[in-house]
Amino acid sequence: KLHNTILELKGNIRVFCRVRPLLPDYGSSGEGKVISYPTSMEALGRGIDLVQSGQKHSFTFDKVFMAEASQEDVFEEISQLVQSALDGYKVCIFAYGQTGSGKTYTMMGKPGQPEQKGLIPRSLQQIFQTRQSLLSQGWKYEMQVSMLEIYNETIRDLLSTNRSSLDLLRSENGIGGKQYTIKHDANGNTHVSDLTIVDVRSAREVSYLLERAAQSRSVGKTQMNEQSSRSHFVFTLRISGVNESTEQQVQGVLNLIDLAGSERLSKSGSTGDRLKETQSINKSLSSLSDVIFALAKKEDHVPFRNSKLTYLLQPCLGGDSKTLMFVNISPELSSAGESLCSLRFASRVN
Ligand code: ADP
Ligand code: MG
Structure with missing residues (x-):
């Protein structure tokens, strides 16, 4: 029996596990689920058991x-974390x-189910509401949004108004295109050259941009035969606030990241583009795990530079920034192997 815990990972890093329900179209095969709450009461709400092959x-x-x-329920647990971006913290939620x-x-x-909206729209709603209520205390906030995708270690701007998929094609083929070079300045701000940054004034404006980004992703999908599950989606909200009476200033960042699928592809089945994809996903996910682990252990050397994703997010992962990782789990028996890998990834045993 294995007992793994990430609880020694203190500081500003948290890991939440979320198990999705069995899907309605699934019942027919009747294989049931392999995930349950642990029997021990003290682990309730924090523990999870997976039974595989007995x-x-x-x-x-x-x-x-x-x-x-x-x-x-999920948002309730993270709303404070989201709020801290308005207090000037750098926050990452994966x-x-x-x-x-x-x-x-x-x-x-x-999509189309308002009561089932996820943490990106809920966070934006909360942030813009809070901004409104802080006006009376003299706080004025400015917000900027960018959205990008990292595919095969290549950044793609999802808010670029034109030819974004052509840019992808060009940079993939190494014939120019936009470079999206990542730079960090002395103040801990990240600059990605050529990346579109949009000033936003309401949650509705951001929703509109999210829709545009989704379209941009699906255009790439058909043109490049790419699937969104093979790329990382990075939503970034930069927040700068000034208090007009006290002259206090805050600069917060909220990064919300939908990572590429973590499944291992069978080695024999992956060749060419598929193999390259798999290798770059493995590389960036293991780099992310290395970075979070090094930070949690307060190691002197944190290997941020090993992937585009970790390098991009470097200022938002170290220091007094706050990180939350959701480990999403499929409950079905057929996913037991992958689920075990995900749980181990999150508790850093592998
Ligand atoms: P992923 O992005 O990891 O590939 P999705 O978020 O697309 O997975 O989820 C797969 C399917 O399961 C979708 O149809 C989604 O709506 C559904 N789903 C996932 N989590 C839940 C949940 N907690 N409750 C209800 N349906 C869910
Ligand atoms: Mg997805």
């Missing part, structure tokens, strides 16, 4: 959400897990 694997996280947890485990549901929700 063997029980137990894990403990900062929080576990089982199938019955609503989007609202969704990690195999394709189909509920990452996009957790981040964005279900």
Whole structure:
């Protein structure tokens, strides 16, 4: 029996596990689920058991959400973290897990189902509401949004108004195109050359941009035969606030990241482009794990430069920034192997 815990990972890093329900179209095969709450009462709400081939694997996280947890329940647990971006913190929230485990549901929700909206729209709603209520205390905030995708270690601007997929093609083929070079300045601000940054005044404006980004992703999908599950989606909200009476200033950043699917592709089946994709996903996900682990252990050397994703987010991962990782889990027996990998990834055993 394995007992793994991430609870020694203190500081500003939290890991939440979320198990999605069995999907309605799934019932017919009747294989049932392999995920349950642990029997020990003290682990309730924080523990999770996975039984595979008669063997029980137990894990403990900062929080576990089982199938019955609503989007609202989940948001309740993170709203303070989101709020801290308005207080000048740099915040990163990741969704990690195999394709189909509920990452996009957790981040964005279900299209056309307002009560099932995910943490990106909920966060924006809260931030803009709070901004409004802080006006009376003299706080004036400015917000900027950027959205990008990292595919095969290449950045793609999702808000660029034209030819973004052509840019992808060009940079893939190494014949020019935009470079999207990442630079960090002395104040801990990240600059990505050529990246579109949009001033936003309301949650509605951001929703509009999110829709545009989704379109831009799907255009790339057909043209490049790319699937969104093979790329990382990075939503960034930069917040700068000034208090007009006290002259206090704050600069916060909220990064919300829907990671590429963590599933291992069978080695024999991956060749050419698919192999390259798999290698770059593996590289960036393991780099992310290395970085978070090094930060949690307060190691002197944190290997930010090993992938585009970790380098891009460097100022928002170290220092007094706050990081939350959702590990999304599919409950079905057929996913047991991948689920075990995800749980181990999150508790950093592998
Ligand atoms: P991923 O982004 O990890 O590939 P999705 O978020 O697309 O996975 O989820 C796969 C399917 O499961 C979608 O149809 C989604 O709406 C549904 N789903 C995921 N999580 C939940 C949940 N907690 N409650 C209800 N449906 C969910
Ligand atoms: Mg998805």
